[in-house]
Amino acid sequence: MAVTADDVTGPRLLVVEHQATCPPGPLGAWLAExxxxxxxxxxYDGDPLPGLDGHDGLLVMGGSMDAxxxxxxxLAPTRALVVDAAERGVPVLGVxxxxxxxxxxxxxxxxxxxxGQQVGLRDVGRTEAAATDPLLAEVTGPAVFWNQDVVLEPPPGxxxxxxxxxxxxxxxxxxxxVWGLQWHPEADAAILDDWARKDAERHLERGLDQAEVLAAVDAARDGLDRDGHRLAAAFAREAGA
Incomplete structure (x- = not known):
């Protein structure tokens, strides 16, 4: 659902959603807030991928496909958007x-x-650099992971x-x-339930107790939402809010 109003006063973010099961969810609500x-x-639903003109930031969401x-x-045009944003100095957050x-x-x-696949609540392993980072300085707790691919070698610099x-x-x-998070600040209970159903057979074969995984996330929800709010507010500031 693209925004076309000419009277937007706050930062306007281009959000690339790769599939219906991976929406901005609460992260989008916190950014709007x-x-x-x-x-x-x-x-995936036929929307054309626009350029960055008229946008103050870029948010690239998750998905089950390989990068x-x-x-x-x-996917290649989305990567090109990231390069364009980096060259222009437009803030990017990839999830x-x-x-x-x-x-x-x-x-x-x-x-x-x-x-193997990372699933559920995990410590993120903050580095010293995170303590002074504009986005992650106040994001301190564990986070929700649900991924099988990872960045094996980071870009230069x-x-x-x-x-x-x-x-x-x-x-x-x-x-x-340009920031990237391997975890999912947007993953509320409804989103996680959807992913759990999709991966139920694979997790059963691994002996992974999905009920236990989801219960651990639910018990940590207050802290997860606190960190999500802080992350969204920090990115909004980077975009000019």
Whole structure:
């Protein structure tokens, strides 16, 4: 649902949604609360992918496809948007797939996590650089992960903001104003329930107790929402709110 009004006064964000099961969700609501207008495009549903003109920031959401799969016709243009934003100094936030797309666009490599799928509530492993980062300085708690691909090699000059004890790069500033998060600040109970149904057979084969995973996330919900609010407010400020 693209925004076409000419009288938008706050920052206008271009939001790329890759599939219906991975919407901006609460993250979008928190950004709107912080003063942003979201111009959500859904290329999987036929929306054309616009350029950055008229936008103050770019939000690239998650999805189940691989960041390097150019059989998905809008992924290469999305990566090009990230490059354009980096060159213009327009702030970018990539979430999970968006995190991987941004890394790939700027010269990194992405592939399967050799340790397998990350699922559920995990510590993010903040680095010292996160303490002074404009987006992550106040984001302190664990986060929700649901991914099988990771950034294997960061782009040149990237600043690592979080790395798990098991080695996965969980957050980074890929360029001066381009951020990526491997976790899902937008993943509320409804979104997670949808993903759990999709992965039920795979998790059963692994012996993963989905009920236990979802209960742990639910118990941490207050802290997750607090960090999500803080992240959204910080990105809104970067976009000019």
């Amino acid at each position: 912080a003063g942003c207008t979201l111009d959500v495009v859904r290329p 390097f799969d150019d059989d998905v016709p809008w 999970c797939l968006g995190h991987q797309l941004a890394a790939l666009a700027l010269g990194g490599t992405v592939g399967r996590n050799p340790r 990237a600043v690592e903001l979080a790395r798990a004890a098991t080695g996965e790069l969980q957050a980074a500033r890929w360029a001066d104003r």
